[in-house]
Amino acid sequence: MKAPRVFQLTALALVLVSAVQVGWWLFDQHRLAVDKLQEMQQIYAQQVVAAQALLEAGTPAARVQALLPDIVVNNQRAALSADVDGRLRAEERRRVAQYAWEGSFFIIALAACIAVIAGALRAEARVIEEQESFLALVSHQFKTPLASLQLSLETMSLRPLSPEQSRTLIDRMLSDLARMEGMVTQILESIRLDRGRIDLRNEPIDLAAAVARVITGSEERAAKERITVSADIERGLGVMADPLALDVILRNLLENALSAVAPLGGGTVAFTGRRADGEARLSIRDSGVGFRPGDAARLFQKFSRLHPGGGGSRFGTGLGLYIVRRLMQLTGGRIGAHSEGVGQGAEFVLAWPASEPRQSVAGAPGDAAVPARREHS
Amino acid sequence: MMHRILVVEDDPHLGAGVVENLRAEGYEVESVADGRRALEWLAGNACRLVLLDVMLPELDGLTVCRTLRERGDNTPVLFLTARGDPIDRVRGLEAGGDDYLAKPFHLRELLLRVRAILRRWEWYQSASAAEGAVLRFGGNEVEFRAFRARSWNGVGQELTEKEAMILKVLAERPGEIVSREDLLERVWGYDVFPSTRTVDNFILRLRKRFERDPANPRHFLTVWGVGYRFMTEGEPS
Numbered sequence: 205m206k207a208p209r210v211f212q213l214t215a216l217a218l219v220l221v222s223a224v225q226v227g228w229w230l231f232d233q234h235r236l237a238v239d240k241l242q243e244m245q246q247i248y249a250q251q252v253v254a255a256q257a258l259l260e261a262g263t264p265a266a267r268v269q270a271l272l273p274d275i276v277v278n279n280q281r282a283a284l285s286a287d288v289d290g291r292l293r294a295e296e297r298r299r300v301a302q303y304a305w306e307g308s309f310f311i312i313a314l315a316a317c318i319a320v321i322a323g324a325l326r327a328e329a330r331v332i333e334e335q336e337s338f339l340a341l342v343s344h345q346f347k348t349p350l351a352s353l354q355l356s357l358e359t360m361s362l363r364p365l366s367p368e369q370s371r372t373l374i375d376r377m378l379s380d381l382a383r384m385e386g387m388v389t390q391i392l393e394s395i396r397l398d399r400g401r402i403d404l405r406n407e408p409i410d411l412a413a414a415v416a417r418v419i420t421g422s423e424e425r426a427a428k429e430r431i432t433v434s435a436d437i438e439r440g441l442g443v444m445a446d447p448l449a450l451d452v453i454l455r456n457l458l459e460n461a462l463s464a465v466a467p468l469g470g471g472t473v474a475f476t477g478r479r480a481d482g483e484a485r486l487s488i489r490d491s492g493v494g495f496r497p498g499d500a501a502r503l504f505q506k507f508s509r510l511h512p513g514g515g516g517s518r519f520g521t522g523l524g525l526y527i528v529r530r531l532m533q534l535t536g537g538r539i540g541a542h543s544e545g546v547g548q549g550a551e552f553v554l555a556w557p558a559s560e561p562r563q564s565v566a567g568a569p570g571d572a573a574v575p576a577r578r579e580h581s
Numbered sequence: 582m583m584h585r586i587l588v589v590e591d592d593p594h595l596g597a598g599v600v601e602n603l604r605a606e607g608y609e610v611e612s613v614a615d616g617r618r619a620l621e622w623l624a625g626n627a628c629r630l631v632l633l634d635v636m637l638p639e640l641d642g643l644t645v646c647r648t649l650r651e652r653g654d655n656t657p658v659l660f661l662t663a664r665g666d667p668i669d670r671v672r673g674l675e676a677g678g679d680d681y682l683a684k685p686f687h688l689r690e691l692l693l694r695v696r697a698i699l700r701r702w703e704w705y706q707s708a709s710a711a712e713g714a715v716l717r718f719g720g721n722e723v724e725f726r727a728f729r730a731r732s733w734n735g736v737g738q739e740l741t742e743k744e745a746m747i748l749k750v751l752a753e754r755p756g757e758i759v760s761r762e763d764l765l766e767r768v769w770g771y772d773v774f775p776s777t778r779t780v781d782n783f784i785l786r787l788r789k790r791f792e793r794d795p796a797n798p799r800h801f802l803t804v805w806g807v808g809y810r811f812m813t814e815g816e817p818s
Contacts, residue, residue, distance in 0.1 A: 347663035348592045351685035355598035358688035363605060376594050 209328070216321045223314035230307035237299040244292060248284050251275055255282035338506075341522070342391060349380040349387075356380070390523040393452065394506065397530040404446035404534055411486060412437035414447070415475045418454040422462060430470030431462055437477035443484045443556040445535040453531050456524040457488045457552055464492025464550060471549075484558040489551040494543040503541050504529040584629040584699055588612040589619040589645070590661065591637050595684075599632060599661075599691070606692060616640025620648055628656060630698055635662035635673065643676040650677035655728060655742035657698045661686070674779075677741070680770055697770045704767075705746055708753070716752050718813040719800055721791045725749055730790065738790050743768060747783050751801070751811035760808035784809055 255275040258268045265277040274288045356373045359365075365373070415435045419426075426433045443450070458473065465471040471491035478485050495503065506526045525541075532539045537556040543549065586603055590596035591614045603610045611628070613619050617639040623631070631649075635642040646658050657679040662669065665683025673681045680694050709725035716723040720733030728745050730738040740748070746768045751759055761780045784803075788795040802810045 344663045347684045348595060351663075352592060352594040352598055354685040355595060355602070355688055359598060359602055362688060363602075376598070380594055 212321060212325055216318065219314060219317045219321060223311065223318065226310045226314060230303050234300065234303045241292060241296045248274060248288060252282050252284055345387060346384060349383045353377055353380045390527060393527050394523045397527060404449055406444050406446065408442050409445055409447055409450055411441045411443055411477050411484060414450050414454060418451065418458050421455065422458055425462060429462065429466045431465050431473060433473045435475040437475065438479055441477045441479055441484050443558065445556060449531045449535055453528050456528045460524055461488055461490035461492065465490050467493055479558055482558060483555045486554045487551055489549065491549045494546050494548040494550050496546060497543060500541045583607065583609045585609040585611065586630045586632060587619065587622060587628045588632045589616070589637065589642065590634045591615060602688060616642065616645045619645050623649060623654065629702060630695060631656055631658045633658050633660050635660055635664065643672060646676040646678050653739065657702055659694060659698060694770065701767070701770065705749055708749060719791070723748060732791055733793055743783060744787060748787060751809065755811055755813045758804050758807055758810050763808065
């Protein structure tokens with residue numbers, strides 16, 4: 205067992221022992237107080253008996269009262285003064301109330317400590333479990349492109365190949381390497397996001413320009429897979445966000461949409477940007493494999509890959525949409541996903557508080573004059 | 582004769598690489614990218630071997646293999662998977678798989694294993710055909726080609742591919758001692774199983790099917806510390 209865990213468990217045990225000890229002290233004090241009060245009551249009862257004896261022996265009542273000031277005499281009958289009786293009962297009530305309040309306070313305080321430590325222990329166990337499953341999943345994700353890479357290389361070394369066959373294998377290997385590089389980037393991004401080690405700027409960005417830039421970056425893939433990507437963004441629609449974060453968000457969503465459409469042999473991906481209810485909303489709708497409506501929330505979980513019948517990318521790490529959601533949260537926006545069902549396409553909607561863009565687009569070198577509407581296929 | 586192989590792999594690059602290499606070896610290869618299509622294809626087509634990825638869209642490879650076996654389809658299955666832990670291997674074999682190759686794998690090893698499975702299958706098919714395909718012992722009758730049997734009490738039995746192959750290896754050498762390693766090598770190939778205990782479990786299953794008193798076997802005899810001896814006439818009890 206690791207040292208911090210031993211320390212935490214020891215602390216938990218100590219707090220538990222302390223709680224029991226405090227409980228015992230309170231019980232003991234209460235018992236002591238009750239015993240004391242009973243003793244006092246016995247002493248007063250003896251005084252009453254003594255006063256009665258003196259009265260019966262002929263001692264004048266005034267003399268008896270002078271000797272025993274807490275005793276009152278009425279018609280030759282000795283009794284404890286109502287004042288003293290009330291004082292004794294009040295004292296008993298005060299002590300009981302004191303122990304009840306103090307006891308409850310200490311017990312609650314200790315219980316809170318126990319809950320905090322137990323919570324910390326559970327959280328740590330969860331983190332360890334997550335790390336282990338993260339490692340298992342990461343290694344699993346890498347094995348397929350690695351296997352493909354190894355197979356291509358061994359094919360090249362084992363068989364005589366034509367220049368065309370060699371070219372195909374080289375392209376495949378380069379693509380596998382790009383996949384692995386993409387995975388490493390995504391894994392590192394997700395770790396940085398998880399640990400909060402990300403420093404985001406907040407500046408006005410023109411959404412049309414940002415969208416146009418990511419579309420341009422995927423032109424080649426879209427054309428190869430016969431996917432028409434279009435953008436219709438309201439002129440001047442801007443958001444306050446980090447330009448690099450926004451680029452990652454849009455790139456991931458576009459890749460996701462392309463991967464959902466590709467298995468169907470072609471289709472469309474449409475970006476639509478509108479200002480509504482004081483928000484800038486960007487919708488990315490694809491005609492791809494879609495997902496079951498009940499799976500919408502699962503899409504954004506780490507390592508969730510729903511596959512067709514789910515819309516997951518064949519080459520995906522299951523981290524893309526998780527990163528998108530985290531970045532949206534960090535940039536003050538939100539994201540939702542919707543599909544009518546498997547085979548019905550899907551729509552992802554991003555929403556930020558609206559802002560006016562500046563003339564030049566931050567973080568988008570050379571893209572300041574991108575038209576608001578453009579199409580690529 | 583050209584062997585037909587079905588490759589079920591959802592990763593396009595790996596799938597293409599495997600298909601191209603098998604074709605280069607002279608096999609006829611078909612490929613599909615998900616479990617459901619694999620089952621659909623196998624329902625209407627026959628092949629000598631299925632290379633089956635475990636993590637597949639729609640239906641995972643283990644379910645595909647189990648479904649095949651439930652259908653009575655004994656086509657050999659070689660699992661290809663990124664999960665190579667011993668427990669995953671056992672799961673694959675329990676689902677009715679014949680062999681298991683963890684990714685990333687060596688091309689030569691893949692080709693060797695494919696050849697080994699096809700060779701074992703060929704041996705079984707040809708041997709079953711050559712000998713009239715019916716084995717009789719102690720009132721039991723086994724039709725190797727159909728994987729069917731009728732036991733001494735008249736009950737019909739559907740044999741699994743492995744049960745039939747073990748029986749075949751034993752029946753080829755009646756009265757001789759066959760070691761567990763021999764059985765493993767002939768029926769499964771080399772390093773598939775973590776232990777030879779698996780063979781013992783299959784022998785227990787055969788005894789339950791064909792022995793009048795499985796606790797006191799007369800046909801499937803244990804030779805302690807070595808393996809098994811098959812007696813067609815039955816050991817006098």
